[in-house]
Amino acid sequence: MTVIAAREPVPEFILLTGSLGSGKTTLLCDYLSLPESADTGVIVNEAGEINVDGAIVSSGRRDLPMTLLGNGCVCCSLGDDLHAAIDELLAVRRISGAGGFLRIILETSGLAMPGPILRSLMRYDRAEYRLRIVSTLDVLDPMTDDAMFPVRSAQLTAARSIVVTKLDRAQADQIGATELVAKRFNPAATRIAVVDRQARARAAFAPTQGEAPATPSQFQAIAATDHSRLGVFLAEWPAAVPWADLRDWLEDLAGFCGDRLLRVKGLVSVVGVSQSVLIDGVGTTFAEPRRMGPDSSGRRGLVIIARDVDLAELTAFSADYSADVRPAVKNSSKRAA
Structure with missing residues (x-):
């Protein structure tokens, strides 16, 4: 891709x-x-x-x-x-x-x-x-x-x-x-x-003018979900990630969760790309990644919404990756203070 x-x-x-x-x-x-x-x-x-x-x-x-x-x-x-x-x-x-x-x-x-x-x-x-x-x-x-x-x-x-x-x-x-x-x-x-x-x-x-760049407030909004069977998680990388490694991680995430994966969306810093890259997935299907403009500042990470998945499962899944590829995954199901 x-x-x-x-x-x-x-x-x-x-x-x-x-x-x-x-x-x-x-x-x-x-x-x-x-x-x-x-x-x-x-x-x-x-x-x-x-x-x-x-x-x-x-x-x-x-x-x-x-x-x-x-x-x-x-x-x-x-x-x-x-x-x-x-x-x-x-x-x-x-x-x-x-x-x-x-x-x-x-x-x-x-x-x-x-x-x-x-x-x-x-x-x-x-x-x-x-x-x-x-x-x-x-x-x-x-x-x-x-x-x-x-x-x-x-x-x-x-x-x-x-x-x-x-x-x-x-x-x-x-x-x-x-x-x-x-x-x-x-x-x-x-x-x-x-x-x-x-x-x-x-x-x-009504016609739309395309999607606005992701902002930090979107992460907070998505993270407000509190349905008992829906888990909302934030995956963050400590540094820029090679695209091939990020792609493999996303494909493995889709395979691991299957139809329990509902939404993946956020900005990631990719090695060799000056702008942040927008990742946008519905279920296990991902749109073509897009470079965002220079004004797409703010928090980087992927919001993951999944059904009947807990933090321990995602943590164990990511543990198989090397330290430079493995994201820090945390539960974001409650609204940020």
Whole structure:
């Protein structure tokens, strides 16, 4: 993997996730009713054989560029299907002469884990795009049982934005409690809790200008998570690390944690690179590392969010590395004073 400079802004690919029945399709339909959605392509996927969501979405706009993944949950049936769906959207758009999309939205099944989808998208090389994850959170049912916790935690911790839905049916205390749930899972995410449905949809899918450099306050925010099954850790290196060693450590971390690894993000000093390098991973999938500008001063280290992993496990894992490669790992689950 080669360290590259940040690219110019390109059209967005928005991954819309959220638990079953949390209002993803309603949010998407609300957005598609707005004039600013005109240059939007949609891919809809469901776990069942009958693509009900696709029918609902397409019924609102007959001119909507949309394709369906009707062969099961997208995270379980990737192959070339997702790539073919994107190709189909782009081909239809090209033939229509309407110009390029400003965004493509993939609405996933409520059972979908973000990591495998991102892994597939990273292999798609026929168009450039910026990737963003939006997750819905039902104000009437914000908690989850043990069976669905792995999926829900993966969706929420991966999200750039968490959209609280069904607000018109909720009391003020329910809204506050749901925002607290969102904050506990992912304090770094933007929380959107707007009662007006069109305003909520507009905020959820509004264009972004790319990600701002990491700052020390982001570490403190991420470290505020206090869910009993989520561990938040900070890995820090005493000096600049050779890129090959850092890459091996990250790959081994992904292999060690498997699907328990939810998020890895932070700045690291790399030997031979004058700027700090941004490492950003969702699950076991990592984006291309990016050199950050000279103003990216502050604390260096990687925030690791994992499910059902404790400090002793990570410490033992890192102990196998030499002293110049091994980071100091500490538990950061409580907010810094």
